[in-house]
Amino acid sequence: xxxxxxxxxxxxxxxxxxxxxxxxxxxxxxxxxxxxxxxxxxxxxxxxxxxxxxxxxxxxxxxxxxxxxxxxxxxxxxxxxxxxxxxxxxxxxxxxxxxxxxxxxxxxxxxxxxxxxxxxxxxxxxxxxxxxxxxxxxxxxxxxxxxxxxxxxxxxxxxxxxxxxxxxxxxxxxxxxxxxxxxxxxxxxxxxxxxxxxxxxxxxxxxxxxxxxxxxxxxxxxxxxxxxxxxxxxxxxxxxxxxxxxxxxxxxxxxxxxxxxxxxxxxxxxxxxxxxxxxxxxxxxxxxxxxxxxxxxxxxxxxxxxxxxxxxxxxxxxxxxxxxxxxxxxxxxxxxxxxxxxxxxxxxxxxxxxxxxxxxxxxxxxxxxxxxxxxxxxxxxxxxxxxxxxxxxxxxxxxxxxxxxxxxxxxxx
Numbered sequence: 001x002x003x004x005x006x007x008x009x010x011x012x013x014x015x016x017x018x019x020x021x022x023x024x025x026x027x028x029x030x031x032x033x034x035x036x037x038x039x040x041x042x043x044x045x046x047x048x049x050x051x052x053x054x055x056x057x058x059x060x061x062x063x064x065x066x067x068x069x070x071x072x073x074x075x076x077x078x079x080x081x082x083x084x085x086x087x088x089x090x091x092x093x094x095x096x097x098x099x100x101x102x103x104x105x106x107x108x109x110x111x112x113x114x115x116x117x118x119x120x121x122x123x124x125x126x127x128x129x130x131x132x133x134x135x136x137x138x139x140x141x142x143x144x145x146x147x148x149x150x151x152x153x154x155x156x157x158x159x160x161x162x163x164x165x166x167x168x169x170x171x172x173x174x175x176x177x178x179x180x181x182x183x184x185x186x187x188x189x190x191x192x193x194x195x196x197x198x199x200x201x202x203x204x205x206x207x208x209x210x211x212x213x214x215x216x217x218x219x220x221x222x223x224x225x226x227x228x229x230x231x232x233x234x235x236x237x238x239x240x241x242x243x244x245x246x247x248x249x250x251x252x253x254x255x256x257x258x259x260x261x262x263x264x265x266x267x268x269x270x271x272x273x274x275x276x277x278x279x280x281x282x283x284x285x286x287x288x289x290x291x292x293x294x295x296x297x298x299x300x301x302x303x304x305x306x307x308x309x310x311x312x313x314x315x316x317x318x319x320x321x322x323x324x325x326x327x328x329x330x331x332x333x334x335x336x337x338x339x340x341x342x343x344x345x346x347x348x349x350x351x352x353x354x355x356x357x358x359x360x361x362x363x364x365x366x367x368x369x370x371x372x373x374x375x376x377x378x379x380x381x382x383x384x385x386x387x388x389x390x391x392x393x394x395x396x397x398x399x400x401x402x403x404x405x406x407x408x409x410x411x412x413x
Contacts, residue, residue: 023066023067023068023123024064024065024066024391024392024393024398025065025066025067025122025123025124025168026065026120026121026122026123026165026166026167026168027063027120027165027167027218027262027389028262028308028348028389029391029392032167032220032221032262033264033310033311034308034310034348034349034350034351034389035310035312035350035351035352036350036351036352036392037352037353038352038353038392038394038395038396039352039353039395039410040350040352040353040355040357040392040395040396040397040409041397041408041409041410042355042367042377042378043378043380044365044380044382044397044408045380045381045382046381046382046383049408049409049410049411050406050407050408051093051396051407051408051409051411052092052093052406052407053093053404053405053406054088054093054094054095054404054405054406055403055404056073056075056086056400056401056403056404056405057403058075058076058077058078058084058117059076059077059078059115059116059117059402060073060074060075060076060115060116060117060118060388061114061115061117061118061163061346061387061388062074062075062115062117062118062119062120062121062165062388062400063120063165063388063389063390063391063400064388064390064391064398064400064405065120065121065122065123065128065391066090066123066391066392066393066398067123067124067125067128067142068090069089069090069091070087070088070089070090070096070123070142071087071088071089071090071391071393071398071405072085072086072087072088072121072123072128072142073085073086073088073121073388073400073405074086074101074117074119074120074121074130074132075117076115076116076117076132077116078115078116079107079116080104080107080108080110080116080135080161081103081104081105081107082100082102082103082104083100083101083102083103083104083116083117083132083135083136084098084099084100084101084117085097085099085101085121085128085130085138085140086098086099087099087142087145088405090393090398090407093405093407097145099140099145099147101130101132101136101138101140101147101150102132102135102136102138102150102152104116104135104136107135108134108135108157108158108159108161109159109160109161110160110161111160111161114160114161114163115161115387116132116135116161117132118161118162118163118216119131119132119133119162119163119164119165119166120165120218120388120389121165121166122165122166122167122168122173123142124168126141126142126143127139127140127141127142127148127190128140128142129166129168129173129190131162131164131165131166131175132162133156133158133161133162133163133164133177134154134155134156134157134158134162134177134179135152135162136150136151136152137150137151137152137154137166137175137188137193138150138151139190139193148193149192149193150193151188151193154175154177154186155182156177156179156181156182156184157179157180157181157182157210158179158180158214159179159180159210159211159214160214162216163216163260164176164177164178164215164216164217164218165218165262167218167219167220167221168190169187169221169230169243169244170243170244171189171190171191172187172188172189172190172196172243172244173187173188173190174186174187174188174219174230174243175187175188176215176216176217176218176219176232176234178201178213178214178215178216178217178234178235178259179210179213179214180210180211180213180214181210182200183200183201183205183213183214183215183234183235184198184199184200184201185198185199185201185219185230185232185239185241185246186198186199187243187246197245197246198246199232199239199241199246199247199248201234201237201239202239202248202251203236203237203239203251203253203289205235205236206236211257212235212236212257213235213236213257214235214257214258215233215234215235215257215258215259215260215275216258216259216260216275217232217233217234217259217260217261217262217263218261218262219231219232219233219262219263220262220263220264220265221243222265222270222284224265224268224270224284224285225285227249228242228243228244229241229242229243229249229284230242230243231263231265231270231272231284233254233259233261233263233272233274234259235256235257235258235259235274236253236254236255236256236257237251237252237253237254238251238252238254238259238263238270238272238280238282239251240284249287250284250285250286250287250288250289250290251288251289251290252280252282252289252290252294252295253289254272254274254278254280254282255274255276255278255280256274256275256276256277256278257274257275257276258274258275258276258305259272259273259274259275260275260305260306261273261304261306261307261308261309261348262308262348264308264309264310264311264316265284265311266311266330267311267314267330267331268283269281269282269283269284269296269330269331270282270284271309271311271316271330273303273304273305273308273309274305275305275306276305277300277303277304277305277320278298278299278300278303279298279299279300279303279309279318280295280298281295281296281297281298281330281333282294282295282296283295283296296331296332296333297332297333298333299328299333301326301335302318302320302324302325302326302338303318303320304318304319304320304321304345305320305321306321306345306346307319307321307345307346307347307348307349307389308348308349308389310349310350310351310356310370311330312351312370313330314329314330314331315327315328315329315330315336315370315371315372316328316329316330317349317351317356317370319341319345319349319358320345321344321345321346322344322345323340323341323342323343323344323345323360324338324339324340324341325338325339325340325341325358325366325368325374326338326339327371327372327374336372336373337372337373337374339368339374339376341358341360341364341366342360342364342366343360343361343362343364344360344361344362345358345359345360345361346361346386346387347359347360347386347387347388347389347390348389350389350390350392350397351370352392354369354370354371355367355368355369355370355377356368356369356370357390357397359386359389359390359399360385360386361385361386361387362385363381363382363383363384363385363386363401364379364380364381365379365380365381365382365386366378366379366380367379367380382399382401382406382408383401383403383404384401384402384403384404385401385402386399386400386401386402387402388400388401393407394409395409395410396408396409397409
């Protein structure tokens with residue numbers, strides 16, 4: 001009887017997630033939350049449950065996206081002079097397209113921890129949108145590999161190279177450009193690439209230091225009390241915009257800089273982290289600058305600076321950059337458990353059927369139970385290490401390491 005609540009929660013989560021879109025079309029999946037109802041293998045490794053492995057030379061941290069039988073990733077030379085879009089066959093791992101999208105004469109500076117192809121693409125029927133920040137943005141026909149349109153005129157000094165991923169909304173692609181010199185959000189028309197709206201960050205950063213104004217966050221569209229909102233984290237503050245027009249709805253000062261994770265919404269709250277290790281649980285309602293009482297709770301302990309959160313019912317799971325995993329009550333912030341997984345983490349985790357999969361920079365993949373008590377279920381290892389977050393197709397894990405692309409799943413007789 002003690003096991004029944006956990007079993008019921010796992011089944012309920014699987015049913016809920018399976019009702020979503022099947023395609024992994026953007027960073028963290030179609031629902032943008034890292035959840036899946038897939039029957040993923042618990043134990044696997046370099047020579048265990050690997051259907052295929054395809055080498056990926058170059059240096060790029062973008063995550064895979066999937067539509068039908070195609071897997072797409074972006075890629076780059078370590079020096080940033082050449083930027084690619086690559087397509088692989090889902091069943092075999094065979095490379096279908098190898099498209100040099102941009103030659104860049106003078107790439108901006110990039111720190112070793114980042115890459116010139118960190119933003120994850122957006123894919124849909126017949127086309128994929130790839131972003132390399134200010135170095136270029138393009139829409140590509142997924143059947144022919146032909147570029148449908150491109151933009152190389154959106155200027156921004158990323159200072160340490162871009163990492164914000166675009167997101168789809170209706171007939172728009174929405175992107176963050178939170179740079180050293182300029183900080184804004186832009187929406188492009190999917191068919192033409194023309195700018196539909198631009199929102200320049202409307203709050204006072206209270207600093208002249210551009211390094212403290214930059215960020216790498218990816219926005220998310222939520223619906224709270226019937227109102228669609230684009231939750232757009234930046235340095236110092238998080239803004240809510242009307243995703244159709246870019247009109248500012250509200251601002252909340254979340255502090256810090258270098259915001260890089262994607263916000264999560266649930267239990268009537270928006271959960272936002274920044275690159276200084278602080279998390280805010282915000283009640284996303286009101287106009288203008290929200291008062292302090294709209295903060296349900298905040299935390300500085302064990303908060304990731306890079307990877308995104310997982311929300312499962314009332315439980316919020318996270319792993320810090322230094323490998324400390326924790327579970328807290330989503331409504332109050334009360335801690336249920338903290339455990340050291342080991343290693344360094346940048347990739348975002350996956351929740352599948354009551355299991356949490358974490359991916360560290362050395363290639364270790366600890367799997368834990370998604371419950372109020374810490375329980376390590378397995379510890380797997382794949383060569384190469386992870387900066388990119390995983391994708392899911394059917395019951396298969398599609399993993400990008402620093403050097404290869406993998407399909408991993410339970411083997412059928």
